[in-house]
Amino acid sequence: MRHLNYINGQWKEPSTKEYKENLSPHNSESLGEFPSSVAADIYDAVAAAKNAFPAWKKLSIQQRAAYLQKAAAILKENIEEIGRDLIREEGKPFSEGMGEAGRAVSILEYFAAEARQPLGDVIPSANEKTFLYTTRTPLGPIGLITPWNFPIAIPVWKMAPALIYGNTVVIKPADLTPKSVYHVMKAFDEAGLPAGVLNCVFGRGSVIGNELVKHPDIKAISFTGSNQVGRQIQKQAVEYGKKVQMEMGGKNPLIVLNDADLDRAVEIAVGGAFKSTGQKCTATSRVIVEEGIYESFRDMLVKRTKELTIGNPLHEGTYIGPAVSKAQLDGVLEMIETGKSEATLLCGGEVPEDEELKSGFYVKPTIFENVPRNARIAREEIFGPVIALFKVKDYEEAVEMANDTEFGLSAAICTNNLTLARRFVEDAEVGLVHVNSETSGAEPQLPFGGCKNSSSGSREQGKAAIEFYTEVKTVYMDPM
């Protein structure tokens, strides 16, 4: 099936009339063709978003919310098909893929409900007759550039707040996973969203992403993806005087203290590191263990890891699906080879032998120990199912090591010691802290984002989203 761009409420061919096949990382099955768009298609989409902005902005926030509610209901009706397509194009296992599709619905419902929340404050004035208050105004057409690892949740958690607060949108989804966003466009189209409010241009980031960032009518850019591309976009956006928000990589630590319940700690480590084949910016990639339990924890972790089922992500018993692409798999395998020369391999470290998996981009979950602090596998984001295991003498050493990274997205601790858990919340140099839960996960009603090189410092989702997608207007009102 051939899919088209969604511009000004119409399904449109790319101006090149060229398309690229969307292939499953499990077996190269085709999910259809998607446009290979170019600058002209972005210009078209931005013009539509610009034209639609004044009327969209004028609607009441509750009128806008009605469209989000309708789109959420349509996605919900089709959730099975959407979840399966997401799994087929990205490769994450069944429960995670279905869970993510459901997340798109709850994000839309959450932001639709924001229409009943206050938009500003009433503030007392020094002058007895003056009425002072603040309200919020939308920015205008906004550009969204999204990654492949959460092909529906991330696009929706950007477009829902953008739309509810009165902005119009041009989205450029990741070219590896276009079908999930296609489903979202279809839902908004069926919901009767006015033409031009939401536009989608499919294609390569290096060809059209830049055009979106540079376009003078795009007022803000929200990006999630690699640090390399993120920093480049940030520089450009600042040069063009735009508001910009970026969520990028992580090197997220999990600390396991002597008093932790080891069975639970092992599940927390395995879930954080290996779900979604480790392809999350919030994935656990360093596990830092206090010396009193190090050997027992390590042995239990390796045993559990060897039991994990690798295979077809559409099978309900699968724990680990394929990497998203050949390039992604090659990058992970290269880091594993580097790891073998830097540290001691405990398990994994290779592609599975099973005949059935030969046509997919599979890699076994991998654990290293005796990892030097400055090893590449200790410092660089791998974005694959790889754990670097460290032994430390106490909490102080653990937290010092946890913070010894350029990244600062998420961190977790397993302990029953309330005092140390509270200290960790203070000490961890990250945007997201977990006590006795895995490093990944993002509920829509909470701010999401990181510190240091993981982020541009702003937060997405929850009450925080309004900060990026609006400007504050301060009103002084006096009687004549």
Ligand SMILES: NC(=O)C1=CN([C@@H]2O[C@H](COP(=O)(O)OP(=O)(O)OC[C@H]3O[C@@H](n4cnc5c(N)ncnc54)[C@H](O)[C@@H]3O)[C@@H](O)[C@H]2O)C=CC1
């Ligand atoms: N932190 C995170 O959530 C993510 C991190 N990554 C990391 O990035 C690595 C590469 O994955 P990619 O998907 O290639 O990430 P990427 O950063 O290249 O792509 C993210 C988005 O940016 C677009 N893009 C690429 N080049 C662009 C440019 N020059 N101008 C504007 N937009 C551009 C892409 O098309 C995609 O929509 C992964 O191996 C992983 O380490 C990837 C996806 C998500």
Ligand SMILES: O=C(O)CCC(=O)C(=O)O
């Ligand atoms: O942990 C999550 O659920 C969200 C992670 C995320 O945003 C990412 O990997 O890009």
